[in-house]
Amino acid sequence: MNEEWTKVIPLYPGIKLSYLAFSSDSLSVHHKARAHIIQIHCCKEGQLVWDMGNGNHVYLNPGDFSLHTMKACTDSVLTFPSGTYQGFTIYIDLQEASRNPPELLKNSGVFERILSEKFCLDERPVFLAGNEQTESIFSAFYHQPERLKLPYQKIKTLELLLYLGKTEFTSKQQLSEYQAEQIRIVRKIHDQMIQHMEQRITIEDLSRQYLINPTTLKAAFKSIYGTSIAAHIKEHRMEQAAKMLRQSKMSIAEIAQAVGYDSHSKFTAAFKAYFKVLPKEYRKQ
The missing domain is CATH 2.60.120.10 (Jelly Rolls)
Known part of the structure; x- marks a missing residue:
């Protein structure tokens, strides 16, 4: 020890x-x-x-x-x-x-x-x-x-x-003991999603994996992180994509896959909505 x-x-x-x-x-x-x-x-x-x-x-x-x-x-x-x-x-x-x-x-x-x-x-x-x-x-x-x-x-x-x-x-x-355990579970779920952004995991999948009610999970997540699960993870996906555009030579399609988008067009639309610029234009900046 x-x-x-x-x-x-x-x-x-x-x-x-x-x-x-x-x-x-x-x-x-x-x-x-x-x-x-x-x-x-x-x-x-x-x-x-x-x-x-x-x-x-x-x-x-x-x-x-x-x-x-x-x-x-x-x-x-x-x-x-x-x-x-x-x-x-x-x-x-x-x-x-x-x-x-x-x-x-x-x-x-x-x-x-x-x-x-x-x-x-x-x-x-x-x-x-x-x-x-x-x-x-x-x-x-x-x-x-x-x-x-x-x-x-x-x-x-x-x-x-x-x-x-x-x-x-x-x-x-x-x-309470129960609330503290909820917080521990929600933070563990958060870390899992951030570490595996290439995966699209549903709230239902997470609730089954961690034995937590979906409604409770959504409410607890928002109380801890201040926003919904979807909005929070989307923000992390966009920030990670921007980092990869700046620091790697991966293609935009590869980056889209790495942050959980199977569709190049959906990734491009999400990126533009978040950064107000297309991925290829962001890379040139």
Whole structure:
């Protein structure tokens, strides 16, 4: 088993950050019960099933995140279904952060009241589906110039805390085990279609393969990717075709086949509708 925990990075009094990466199937975690410390965990790559040992579970896919106290996960087991995993955790000591809050959060009530009332009233973890706003926050924790890493970590942590403070989380935003499994399936279907654009796979075929209702599949896909399956895959087909026109010497007919069009004329019409120019003209640009 390969595992990597970065050293703990102090951000503010009572607030610390740690990155983690695993090449493993599972990991057992044991620590003291600390009800005054909150963990905010974000999944970057892979999947995480977190068995808290007290009957509570967390299920995370890329972009999803969870919140719970360190009392909730005292003796727990982390399972990584894909065999690899990357993410990061922000640790917040509510007592220390309340005494010495970051300047921008003074008198905000984030540490004294908001976090504890929203996420610490019982020992049940909360896990939430990511969205465009959280993605813009989480992505900035990675791929920054060395000299700017700490400033970005500190600023984005404050932005995340402000987001958690202002957002009223509904039951629709909070993932259940069933919803998390749906998201995992839909993302797997998405990856399959993108990796095999030469194939024309129907929604009915996918629903049978993955044992998911077609109506549920269409609704879940749109909620995650913001558009219909057909529109989303067409966009990827057109972008891939444009890339092949620029970078390869394949004929237009071969490119059409490679992105799932048996008819040269249908491909040409679809390409022109998308890029406002014929494929042969696009290649000349």
